[in-house]
Amino acid sequence: xxxxxxxxxxxxxxxxxxxxxxxxxxxxxxxxxxxxxxxxxxxxxxxxxxxxxxxxxxxx
Numbered sequence: 001x002x003x004x005x006x007x008x009x010x011x012x013x014x015x016x017x018x019x020x021x022x023x024x025x026x027x028x029x030x031x032x033x034x035x036x037x038x039x040x041x042x043x044x045x046x047x048x049x050x051x052x053x054x055x056x057x058x059x060x
Contacts, residue, residue, distance in 0.1 A: 006017040025031060035050045
């Protein structure tokens with residue numbers, strides 16, 4: 001949702017979305033991700049190596 005549906009050119013929409021993200025994900029039952037840089041055999045073992053695991057908000 002946050003990378004696909006938020007209009008980042010609108011400061012108002014971006015600020016509203018940032019303040020809502022915790023609520024969006026906190027109430028979710030399932031959260032899917034697509035980690036394009038994790039490919040090939042053994043990818044399940046390398047998920048924690050994704051750059052997204054260095055972002056604080058991702059781990060909330």
